[in-house]
Amino acid sequence: MLIEAAVASGPHAPLEFQLVELDEPRDDEVRIRFVASGVCHTDAAVRDGVIPTPLPAVLGHEGAGVIEAVGPSVRGLRAGDHVVLSANSCGRCDQCLLGRLAYCENLFAHNFAARRLDGTTSLSTPDGPVGSHFFGQSSFAAFSNVAERSVVKVSAAADLTVLAPLGCGVQTGAGAILNELRPGPGASVVVFGTGAVGTAAIMASRLTGATTIVAVDLVEGRLELAREIGATHTLNGRDPDIAIRLREITKGRGVDFALDTTGVPAVLRTAADALAVRGTVALVGSSHSGTEARFEIGDSLNKGWSFKTIIQGSSVPQVFIPALVSLWEQGRFPFDRIVTRYPAHEINEAFEDSERGTAIKPVIVY
Numbered sequence: 001m002l003i004e005a006a007v008a009s010g011p012h013a014p015l016e017f018q019l020v021e022l023d024e025p026r027d028d029e030v031r032i033r034f035v036a037s038g039v040c041h042t043d044a045a046v047r048d049g050v051i052p053t054p055l056p057a058v059l060g061h062e063g064a065g066v067i068e069a070v071g072p073s074v075r076g077l078r079a080g081d082h083v084v085l086s087a088n089s090c091g092r093c094d095q096c097l098l099g100r101l102a103y104c105e106n107l108f109a110h111n112f113a114a115r116r117l118d119g120t121t122s123l124s125t126p127d128g129p130v131g132s133h134f135f136g137q138s139s140f141a142a143f144s145n146v147a148e149r150s151v152v153k154v155s156a157a158a159d160l161t162v163l164a165p166l167g168c169g170v171q172t173g174a175g176a177i178l179n180e181l182r183p184g185p186g187a188s189v190v191v192f193g194t195g196a197v198g199t200a201a202i203m204a205s206r207l208t209g210a211t212t213i214v215a216v217d218l219v220e221g222r223l224e225l226a227r228e229i230g231a232t233h234t235l236n237g238r239d240p241d242i243a244i245r246l247r248e249i250t251k252g253r254g255v256d257f258a259l260d261t262t263g264v265p266a267v268l269r270t271a272a273d274a275l276a277v278r279g280t281v282a283l284v285g286s287s288h289s290g291t292e293a294r295f296e297i298g299d300s301l302n303k304g305w306s307f308k309t310i311i312q313g314s315s316v317p318q319v320f321i322p323a324l325v326s327l328w329e330q331g332r333f334p335f336d337r338i339v340t341r342y343p344a345h346e347i348n349e350a351f352e353d354s355e356r357g358t359a360i361k362p363v364i365v366y
Contacts, residue, residue: 005058005123005141006347007130011049014348015140020058020123020130025145026116027073032083032146036341037139038062038165039350039362041195045286046112046134052289057114057131058123061087062167062363063139063146064160074148082156086167086317087111088136088147102312110147111135135168140347142366152321162328162336165196165361166321168312170335173200173261175313175320176284177208181257185209188250192237192271193261194222195354196361197284199229199338201259206230207332210257214249216242219357229334237267246274254279263287269294272305280306341365 001022006015025031037060046053053059063085070077077083089096093105104110114131115121122145123130123138132138136147154163173196183189187210191198194217205213206229214233215226223234233249235242246255254276260268263285271281272295295307313320327333338360342350350362 001143003141003143005130005138006060006344007056008047008059009056011047013047015047015059015351017345018125020125020141022143022145023122025069025071027071028148029071029145030067030074030077030148030151031069032063032065032085032137032144033068034063034065034139034142034144034366035160036064036164036363036365038167038169039347039354039364040169041354042168042286044351044355050288051112051286053112053134054114054131057134058138058141058144059134060139060141061085061111061135061137062164062169063137063144064164064167068143071148077148077151077153081153082158082160084152084154084160084163084166084321085137085139085146085150086135086152086171086321087312088133088150091149099316100314101316102314107311140364152317154322154325158325161341161363161365162339163325164363165335165339166324167317169196169361170200171315171317171320171324172284172310172313173197174204174324174333175315176259176282176310177201177204179314179320180308180310181259181280181282183208183210183257186211187256188212188214188253188276189257189259190214190216190246190255190271190274191259191261192216192267193285194219194226194360195261195357196338198259198261199226199360200335201261202226202230203333203335207327212250212255214246214255222357222360225337225360229337242270243274250276256280258282259284261285263291265291265293272296272300272307275303275305277303278305279303280308283307283309284311339363
C-alpha cells in the first residue's frame, strides 16, 4: 500500500513528505488511518539525535485515528474503532507484569528502535527501508501498522484532533502529579516549564488537594494561561532568585513537590534548593545521555528530600487516558486549550512554533 509520510532523514533536517510503501499488518498489529497527531518534544529530540533512533524513520507518537484492519490475534478492537495511540511495551517483563508499563524493561526496543522486534520495518522506498513502529506507531503518516499494545479505544463521538496529545505529553504531565507525586490537602507544587507537559501538570494539580500551585516559565503568554487553568502564582524563569521567591510564596517552608519538565541541570538544582523538609523533586524532561546535575548535600541531609525520574506519567494508557477524557468531558481538565491545529504539510512549522513557545501543543491534522 502506497502512503504519504513525513520522513526524518537526519539531525536537525526538516521532515520531508514522501511516498512510502506500507506492508500488511502482522498478527498483533492494527492498521490505523490517522486523523491527527500531536507534535512532541521527544520527536524533536529523536530527530536531532538527542535520543538514539536509526534514521531515516517516520516519527510521531501521539497519534489518533480510525482502525482500518486488525491482525488475527488482536482482541477487543475492530475496524471502525476510534483510537488514541500511546507508548508500546512488551507485556512480559517484571515491570509490565507489575502494571508498570511505562518502565518496561524492553522500552527502547519497543519504542525507539524504529523496527519490529524481528528487525523488519513496515515502511520502505525504492532506496531501502524506512524506520517504522516509533513508539509502536509512527504517527506522522496517513496510515500505519501499529502495535496492539499502543492502542487505546475512545468514543467515536470524541474529537480526535483534541485527544491526540493524550498519548504522551498530556498524560506525562498529568500522570506525574496524579499517579506519582499525589499532592495532599494544602500541599504546594511548583512546575518548571509550562509547555504541554507542564500545563497538564498544573491542570492535574488543581484536581488534587494542593492549595499553592506555582508555574515557572520564560514566556509570559504561557504564564498567563497557567494562571487561567490553575496556577495560584507565576514566576518568570529569568529571575535569578527563583528558590527565594518560592520560599516567600510558601511562607518560608519551601515547596512540597517540584516538577521539572525542562531537563536543564540548573533548573533541576533550583527545584531541589526550593524544597521543603521531606519534599520531592521529579524530572520528566529529557536530556542528552550523560547529562549530570549537581545537588547541595550538606544542609540537605536534614531535609530528607527525594529525587525521582518519571516516564509517561507512570500510567497504564488504556486506564489513564480514558480517565483523562472523562475529566475533560466534565470540564475539569481543559487540555483542549493548549491545542493548536496545523495542516499535516505544515508539520515543520509546527515544530518551529513549539520550539519558539508560540504553540504549546501543536497537532497536525490529516
